[in-house]
Amino acid sequence: MKGQYNHSRMLRNNWLIYGALSGINKRPFDGxxxxxxxxxxxxxGYPRTANTFLTHYFMETFDFPQNRIGHHxxxxxxVYYASFFNKKAVFTLREPYGSISSYxxxxxxxxxxxIDALGNIQLCILKYEDYLDAINNIKxxxxxxxxxxxxVSNPERIMEVIQKKYNLKTHSSKVGEEDxxxxxxxxxxxxETNTGNDKDVSLRVPNPNEQRNEHKKKVKEIIDENFKDSMNSVLGKYEIALRGSFRI
Structure with missing residues (x-):
């Protein structure tokens, strides 16, 4: 699986190649x-790290052309592209087990x-580690x-930091944080409903529930049993990335 993933690594990590080909893909929820x-x-950010929540909260907050916002x-x-060209950019970070199990x-x-799904789980770990490498190389x-x-706990504070950093114009008719x-x-x-697989929708919904949490525990057990060394490397890189992130 790792060898197979290396074939796509150049595409996913090289901003020039990825950027040239990126228009081929469409976002599933708006085309x-x-x-x-x-x-x-x-x-x-890595999938399941509040990308969608942050993107839509940003759109609800700022008077910014939505077709000029790159996301997902x-x-x-x-990450490499934004860093190299000094772009206005926000990236999300979530602790490894939560990120990977949710994804x-x-x-x-x-x-x-x-049993044959172990390769898929390993692939998710490799993708997460590559993302951390990019975050840790932001210049x-x-x-x-x-x-x-x-x-997820204080989105308005996040918006305040973004507004101060980039001097963005907010919508004139702002609603309260809860609304x-x-x-x-x-x-x-x-x-999620429109793009999800119906038979697995209970596992795909973003809101925590008892069933989903139990499955996440099982995924964590599988990871620890089969990929402990890989996760130790990931956890070390995550700690470095966390120290470089903006904490509120």
Missing amino acids: SRKFLFSNDFIID FHAPAA VLHRYGHEYEK SSNVLVFNFSDI KTAVVQEKIKKI
Whole structure:
């Protein structure tokens, strides 16, 4: 699996190659193209790290052309590109086990329980580690990195930091934080429902529940049993990335 992943690594990590080909893909929830180069602001991160929440909260807060916001690339190339060209960019960071287990459930549903799914879980770990490598090599002071827990617990504070950093214009008719969060959560719910696999929808929904938490525990056990050394490397890189992130 690692050898197979290396074939796509050049695409995912090289901003020039990825950027040239990025317009081929479409976002599943609105059909828009994922052009990397044609954006004035980038919001991105490893899957299941509050990318969607942050993107829509940003749109609800700032008077910024939505077609000039690059988001949901889920590729280290976006980080390298933003850093190299000193782009206005925000990237998300979530603790490894939470990120990877949530992504495994979101992408594979109950399939993760099959023995031949170990390769898929390893792939999710490799992608996460590549993302951390990109975050830890950011050279631009114009790039912000926010922690998942801060994003979901205090989004208005995150918006204040972004506004101060980039001097963005807010919408004239601002609603309260609770109302804005409710609007964003409803949008995410519709996105998940429209793009999800019906038979696994209980594992794909973003809201925590007992069943989902039990499955996340099982994924963690599988990771510890089969990929402990890889996760030790990931955890070390995560601690470095966390120290470089903006904490509120």
